[in-house]
Amino acid sequence: MTIHGDLRQNGHPRQLAIQYGRKQIEFQLSYSARKTLSIVVHPDLSVVVTAPKDAADDAVEEKMHKRAAWIVQQQRFFENYLPTIPPRTYVSGESHRYLGRQCRLRVHEGSEDVVKLARGQINVYLSDLSKKQRIKTLVVSWLHQRAVVVFQELFDNTVAKAERHGITAMNFEIRRMKNRWGSCTKEGHILLNPDLIIAPKQCIEYVIVHELCHLQEHNHGPRFYRLLQTLLPDWEQQRERLNGCVVEGSSP
Ligand SMILES: [Zn+2]
Secondary structure, eight states, X not given: OEEOSOOOOSSOOEEEEEEETTEEEEEEEEEXXXXXXXEEEOTTSOEEEEEETTOOHHHHHHHHHHHHHHHHHHHHHHHHHHXXXXXXXXXXXXXEEETTEEEEEEEEEOSSOEEEEETTEEEEEESOTTOTHHHHHHHHHHHHHHHXXXXXXXXXXXXXXXXXXXXXXXXXXXXOOSSOSEEEOTTSOEEEOGGGGGSOHHHHHHXXXXXXXXXXXXXXXXXXXXXXXXXXXXXXXXXXXXXXXXXXXXXX
16 A cells, blocks of 8 residues: 555545556545445545544555455446446437436427426427437437526525535536536536436535535545535435446446
């Protein structure tokens, strides 16, 4: 295990790394009163490990080697989730994900070009059914509009809670990012990936809360997790579900 020059200090996470094949896995290690080692891979690909207080470095290293394949796999999901979602062809009957649900796409003839969600179906009405490329344009822009509305609603609710804990956030921007669900800039702007619209609302909320916490705590240190825990007690469960969203999409 490579130790980037620090000893076990009170409360401060250590930056460590193990070698896995040709890959170096860097991780942040902190200690807590827990009995087992926990490994978390974040959407930003960072690896955060919490070990029991008395865990020896050898034992941590051994565990990390055992879970290395899994860690790399998790990072790959976050890295590649966009390309691994099978490409959509926008034909009637195709399944699309929206807020954690699988919704069938149905194309109908209609008096105007419009998309309407009804009974778990994404209904596309086209005035000219021969214009098949219109379907994709309509669905993509509908999903984007839904992302704007849903993210805003979740953001407003979350900010109200966060303000009580001294976090001030301006607003968010929707931006397509290659390997992140969310991000925040040094200037305090929160960026959300429009593809989050495929995930359940609680998972979107988790990404928003995670980024809001970074406005106060830049690193994934104990204070970051305390804040996250206060604002969203079930964040671990939501993170798991979000990971699940990625896994589902990755099946060929
Ligand atoms: Zn983070």
